[in-house]
Amino acid sequence: MCYKTLLVHLDDSARREARLALALDLAERFDAHLIGLYLPAPRSRTPATEGAGTPEQRLELAQAAFLDAGARGGRRVEWRAPQPGDSATATLHARHADLLVLGQHDSGDPAVETASDFVTDLVMTAARPAIVVPHSGPFPDFAQNILIAWDGSREAARAASDALPLLRRANSVSIEVVAPRSNTKRARAEEEAVDAAAWLDLHGVSASFHESAGAEGMTTGTTLLSRASDLHAGLIVAGAYAHSRIHERVLGGVSRTLLEAMTVPVLMSH
Template structure:
């Protein structure tokens, strides 16, 4: 069960959308909403020399305080609108490390798509990827664009019989139990044996999930991300579920991979585990 749902609070333009989506998920699962606000204030001194003038640093401190209060108010309002318990965290330190430290005692972390192009965001290149890789908890990515209907009614689960997909299958149990329809997509250049299909069907039946609708698509490794997004659009899925970074992460980040492609271009929320 999801009983504590964390959401990343930042100063980016998509924060309101992300917090409202997290509050909706908390309501659906009767969970508490935990807001984790991360910020970064550059050091004023380095090697005993001032690198930021006092008056400029004072302005930065006031702005940080104002932004923190605004984020806190946004979180409280979103929780109040859906009547869920709410908790607030505003840790200091590296944003990625602070976020992961608090989110590890939650059942799910709600993140946005990479905000590195937003000048107000503390998100750095590969921030989202780093959190997914190091958190040890499932992560729900809320895209910056697209509709946000109630999540998890029409689910598409990406199944490649690998470790990450199996981990995600277990982590997404609370979502799959609530789903009305589950489409299971496999993209492969090799045939999937009947035994593998039967095993997955039996797993769903044993856990009381909807009977999976199997879809097989032919495609090579460099086409998987595009095929996933195309299939989700064709089927009207409101949530994608997939394993994250099944290949070496450096190879994925540099050369690209299915997870990286989906994170860049999705307009549908994505639930990931590594």
């Protein structure tokens, strides 16, 4: 597997350039075609866009900036600004890409997509892996050291498989198991981590594995973020878990914690 087509979500937010920079970096690494999908906030005017012109003018500015960045980077790029600009439309476009680059929801930026479940909808329905970029901070060491959140589940296996092109290029890969307190379940978790490392080795990825005991009062998601910080990981790879309620998808606790409190990009897959 290789990433030959990337799709980056663009809007009028302050973090648009950070997402685009990371997407262009990925396009260069994999010699990939990059699609810029412009879906701004549905409101016609926000405090962040006051004085920035009409929606049509903002679209033209965003398009010019995207095409200029692609030209300066010497990359093949394609601009799309579909209507209607909703999650369902985004999902249709996302299904024709190998990897998505999305932004963490930032409730403090009025220019972002108002629906906080935009990322969740794409990850759960597009059948494509997505790298979610935090709403703050630079990422100079992106994907040099990678942490895989592993619990032996279908979602974890899917995410690790989808991340293989990045894992093969990483300086170091660590499989992290947050083990339950039960001795039987802990032993099973250790065996699964060893099997995962052996599978990765067959794909040319040398991975170490580590077990973190579930600490009192500390969620699995928080434990993973702490471990990523200890390892100076530039990317976390994790399965996306969710269950459905009427007319909505509700993320599982670990996935929700990673998306809400991430300090480094997270590759999520369902």
